[in-house]
Amino acid sequence: MEECTVAIKYELIKVCKQSGARLGRVHTPHGVIDTPTFMPVGTQATVKTMSPEELKQMDAHIILSNTYHLFLRPGHEIVRQAGGLHKFMNWDRPILTDSGGFQVFSLSNMRKIKEEGVEFRSHLNGDKLFISPEKAMEIQNALGPDIMMAFDECAPYPADHKYVKQSLERTTRWAERCLKSHARPHDQALFAIVQGGMYEDLRKQSAADLTSMDFPGYAIGGLSVGEPKDLMFNMLDVTVPLLPSNKPRYLMGVGSPDALIEGSIRGVDMFDCVLPTRIARNGTTMTSSGRLVIKNAKFTEDFGPLDPECSCYTCQNYSRAYIRHLIKADETFGLRLTTYHNLHFLLQLMRDVRQAIMDDRLLDFRDAFFAKYGLFDN
Ligand SMILES: CNc1nc2c(CC[C@H]3O[C@@H](OC)[C@H](O)[C@@H]3O)c3nc(N)[nH]c(=O)c3cc2[nH]1
C-alpha cells in the first residue's frame, strides 16, 4: 500500500542487545504509542470504573473497544451519530477495536459459521444476528478507531489440525474481503490476525498468506485460549519472525505480568487483556511482590499501601485496610481503587520494560522481576 493511504506508521527505535526485544513508536491519527505497550480494555466504550482523565493520569496511550459488544448495544449507528467512539467516550488518544470474531465464538450460542459470515444469537436478548467481514468493517468504520481488526475465527483450543487448517484458510479469505471493503485506509489502519492454532506449519501458512497482502500491522490471534503458557510462547517463537519488522505486532488477549515480559522479549509490540480490570472487581491486585487478594482477613488492620513500591493514586492515598473494607462492603469506590492500581501497575511495568530495552538489560529485568513477583503468599 503506498504511504499516503496508510493511517499509521511504525518507527523502530532500537533492539535490545541482551534480549532481541524492540523499542518502537506507532504514529496514529490520534497520537503516538510507545511500544511495547499494554492497552487497557474498554469493551463497551468504557474501561470499567475509570474516567478518561484517570487513564491519562496513568498515561495509557491507547485503549480497546469491541465491535461485537457495540454492535449489539447501543448499535454502531448511534456511535456514528455521536461523531465516532473518540467523541462518544470523550477519549482523544488512539483507540483499537477488535472485530468481534472472538466474541461471536465465545459469547454467543447457536452460531453457524459459513463462508459468507457467522450467524449467531445475541447473548443479550437472543436476537438472530449475522456478522460478515463486510459487516465487521462497516461497524468499525462507524466506530472510527485508529486501528481496526480483520474479522476472523479464533479457533478453539484444543482443535484438530484439519479444523484449524480450514479455519485459518477461511480467516485468510475473510481478511481479503475486509481489505476490499476498507472504506477509509488513510484514517484507519486495518490489522490482519494470524491464526493457525498450536500447529507450527499452520502458523507459518497463516502468516505467509496474510503478510503477502501487506497490512499496516499484524495481530497474533488464537492464543491465550487456555493453552499452557509455554505452548503460547512456542507459537510466538514460530510466528513473530515471520511478521515484517517494520510493522507493529499485537498479541491479542495477553496481559499477565510474566506474559507481557516474555512476549516483549519475543518481539511483540502491543498487548491487551481484561485481566487487570476483571480481577480488580473481585479485589485481586497485582503488586511488585505478586498477587494480593485484599479480602484476606490478614489485611483487616494493615494500614500500609497496597504496594509500598507503587506511586499510583491508590497507593499514595489509601490503605489495605480501607480498600479491604470497601470491597467487603461492596462499595463501588473500592473497585475503582483496585482497578486504578492494577492498570497503573501494568502500564508502569511496560514503562520499565521499555527502559530496560533502552538500557540493553531486559533479561536482567525479567529475572529481577520474577525473583520478587512470586514471593507473595496471600
Ligand atoms: C483472552 N484471550 C484472548 N482474547 C482474544 C481475542 C479478543 C480480545 C478482545 O476480547 C475482549 O476481551 C475478552 C476484549 O474486547 C478484547 O479486545 C481475540 N480476538 C480476535 N479477533 N481474534 C483472536 O484470535 C483473539 C484471541 C484472543 N485470546
Ligand SMILES: [Zn+2]
Ligand atoms: Zn498502586
